[in-house]
Amino acid sequence: MALHLVKNSSAAIGVLDLQGGVHEHLDHLERLGLASRRVKQEDDFTALAGLIIPGGESTCLARLLNIFSLKEIILKEFHRGMKIWGTCAGAILLAQKVVNDQPCLGLIDMEIERNSFGSQLDSFVSEAIIEAVGDEPIPLTFIRAPKILRVGKDVKILLKINDYIAAAENENVLVTVFHPELTGCLALHRYFALKCGLKPTASIPNNIDPHWESYSWTRHSRIA
Ligand code: GLN
Numbered sequence: 063m064a065l066h067l068v069k070n071s072s073a074a075i076g077v078l079d080l081q082g083g084v085h086e087h088l089d090h091l092e093r094l095g096l097a098s099r100r101v102k103q104e105d106d107f108t109a110l111a112g113l114i115i116p117g118g119e120s121t122c123l124a125r126l127l128n129i130f131s132l133k134e135i136i137l138k139e140f141h142r143g144m145k146i147w148g149t150c151a152g153a154i155l156l157a158q159k160v161v162n163d164q165p166c167l168g169l170i171d172m173e174i175e176r177n178s179f180g181s182q183l184d185s186f187v188s189e190a191i192i193e194a195v196g197d198e199p200i201p202l203t204f205i206r207a208p209k210i211l212r213v214g215k216d217v218k219i220l221l222k223i224n225d226y227i228a229a230a231e232n233e234n235v236l237v238t239v240f241h242p243e244l245t246g247c248l249a250l251h252r253y254f255a256l257k258c259g260l261k262p263t264a265s266i267p268n269n270i271d272p273h274w275e276s277y278s279w280t281r282h283s284r285i286a
Pocket of ligand 1: 116119120149150152176
């Protein structure tokens with residue numbers, strides 16, 4: 063956990079610590095040997111190489127961003143060069159267009175539809191190869207997930223499944239509608255670190271351990 067204490071280092075990735083899967087992202091970054099920290103106040107954002115906006119509830123996250131005046135700070139740091147990865151609710155916050163809703167940060171040209179698979183009970187797991195990320199299948203966890211319906215021409219589709227886009231990126235923003243932090247796979251976190259110009263320890267395998275996915279991720283959390 064010592065790596066989480068690194069402050070104001072441009073070699074760090076921050077995880078927006080307002081609501082949602084914060085601990086799980088930090089855990090994956092730490093396993094890759096990357097400096098990471100929780101971010102929720104202006105100073106925390108200084109000189110971050112990248113920011114992860116976790117999954118959770120996008121309406122709640124958007125309100126908290128407004129209440130704590132963090133939207134302007136994130137936009138300022140983004141224009142300074144900080145890369146951003148949004149998972150699920152995080153992807154919704156990054157979209158320029160949200161079906162029947164207002165956009166929040168609007169940093170990637172795409173249209174996204176919230177809760178597009180149905181209710182929480184329609185959550186599911188799957189797997190797919192994402193060629194840009196690697197040649198091994200990646201486990202995919204969809205929790206009351208959105209669907210990306212279309213992307214603009216400067217946005218690269220990383221994964222398309224049936225009628226929807228599940229992962230995409232532009233030069234500075236990565237979006238996934240699934241949750242890599244809730245699987246035993248580090249491949250997407252490694253991919254984002256490289257996008258941020260950081261080098262995860264190469265010898266660390268992408269699969270955390272063969273039994274990881276048989277655990278409940280809620281019980282997996284290490285609470286002191
Ligand atoms: N359905 C949620 C929303 O609209 C997203 C769910 C998630 O992040 N797993 O914000």
